Amino acid sequence: MTPVDFLERAVRTPSHENVDAMRELLLDELAAYDPAVDDAGNVLASRGSGRPHVVLNTHIDTVPPHVPARRDGDTLYGRGSCDAKGPLAALLAAFDRISPESGRVTLAVTPDEETDSTGAHALDLGADGYIVGEPTGLNACTSARxxxxxxxxxxxxxxxxxxxxxxxxxxxxxxxxxxxxxxxxxxxxxxxxxxxxxxxxxxxxxxxxxxxxxxxxxxxxxxxxxxxxxxxxxxxxxxxxxxxxxxxxxxxxxxxxxAERDTPFLEAFHTPSDASVVEALVAAGAGRPRPFGAATEASYFAADAPTVVFGPGDLAVAHSSDEYVDLREVERAADIVTDALAELVG
The missing domain is CATH 3.30.70.360 (Alpha-Beta Plaits)
Structure with missing residues (x-):
């Protein structure tokens, strides 16, 4: 699969009111890896075994209203293109490419990051590091409020x-x-x-x-x-x-x-820049560590293991009526995550 091919199909699949169709699209792409859906609606698939255990995480839900997909050269417009189906496409491609020889990689995709994060809160993966897909402009973001x-x-x-x-x-x-x-x-x-x-x-x-x-x-x-x-x-x-x-x-x-909420609020986190998952991403081509500009489900995972927020796209256009992503950046993100995984578990 190519990240761009998957992304175009994903952005054409609305997931602002219900994620069922988007989840089925993802499950079809992962069919070779025996994916599962847990009780919280998370899609899970793993490759390899043992330690270290690296988790690739992002989400399939989007904010309303749906914005139809439209491609103009190397730019793909539409709801979710940036937040966070572009990052999902990159993580999915990296998961497909890597063949772990000294560890395990899990793809864990949540259904409700834009609302209550019940999916993320239910995850208990015992990882050694997390890469959370969000639009960071290919920077390795190691902290967030x-x-x-x-x-x-x-x-x-x-x-x-x-x-x-x-x-x-x-x-x-x-x-x-x-x-x-x-x-x-x-x-x-x-x-x-x-x-x-x-x-x-x-x-x-x-x-x-x-x-x-x-x-x-x-x-x-x-x-x-x-x-x-x-x-x-x-x-x-x-x-x-x-x-x-x-x-x-x-x-x-x-x-x-x-405020009424069924899950804990997203707390601030900070991952040291010398954590192995950070160093692997930066060595593979990610930008130097910096803060991320919004609260994310990375908060839940950072309590478990070093966590980095990374992906293609500009947070400034996420949720907007002109949401878009540069497809070349999506492909570059896939390459960076693939090379980082090769260093961590390959």
Missing amino acids: GRFQGTVELGGEGAHAAQPQEGANAIQAAAPVLDALDAYDDEHGPSRHAELGPPTLVATKIRGGDATNRVPSEAVVTFDRRSVPPETEADFFAGFADHVGVRVPDDVTATVAR
């Missing part, structure tokens, strides 16, 4: 607006919450990370009140947290709840809640 979302729910006491002293204004209590968001990292946050920079914490939505002549009894501030190592989800939510609790008025309650 985490992303948490949550709310501060404020409870006051309703009253007539003509008698505000009889109530407790939940919207006005949002002011110290906004101040608390601004002050949190200076007082409690992790230090600036050498590669990822400082963490961020910002309010993204606020709502409250139900009438123009009534003191509001409820307000909700929604926030977005971009974390850096070594902060964990548990550390942040516990610390931020304490931080907010001492700042709101005594007559208003404040509850910090994580």
Whole structure:
């Protein structure tokens, strides 16, 4: 198989609402390797045996809306061309080309990276290294910020607006919450990370009140947290709840809640540049290690083994109406991963 041939078929296969057709396409391509689909919908196939064990991972789901495939010379447009069917095509080609003689390679493709990552969370592969396919412009990305979302729910006491002293204004209590968001990292946050920079914490939505002549009894501030190592989800939510609790008025309650999600949030990670999987990719032609610009399922895998995010494409055009990938870059990515695997397990 060639990565370009597979990619053209993949981009013509919508996977923004349901991944079944895309999964079947992938299973057909892997038929010679006895692929399996686990209970979480992951597609799994392995070659070789023993250690080291290198896992190639990416995802088959895409964001809506579907954008039809269109080719213009060496450029392929369409939903998923960049994120992440282009990286998938490169990893699939490398998996097909390599014949491990001193280790094992597993291709593990997840079904819901763009939503709750239940597939990735279910994987327990015991690897020695991961290559996660995402659009990095052929750079070896060894770190990424985490992303948490949550709310501060404020409870006051309703009253007539003509008698505000009889109530407790939940919207006005949002002011110290906004101040608390601004002050949190200076007082409690992790230090600036050498590669990822400082963490961020910002309010993204606020709502409250139900009438123009009534003191509001409820307000909700929604926030977005971009974390850096070594902060964990548990550390942040516990610390931020304490931080907010001492700042709101005594007559208003404040509850910090994580956004509804069936799986853990994607935490920040960092892989040392001297890890064997990093060195193998760079020696094969990948760009020097740098951070990746978005949260990815690599977060789950980095807790298990050294993890690198790598692939063709530009993250800036992912999810856009003009999403595209340079097909020459897809082919080059396949070559780089093939050569890296030859060094690691060949």
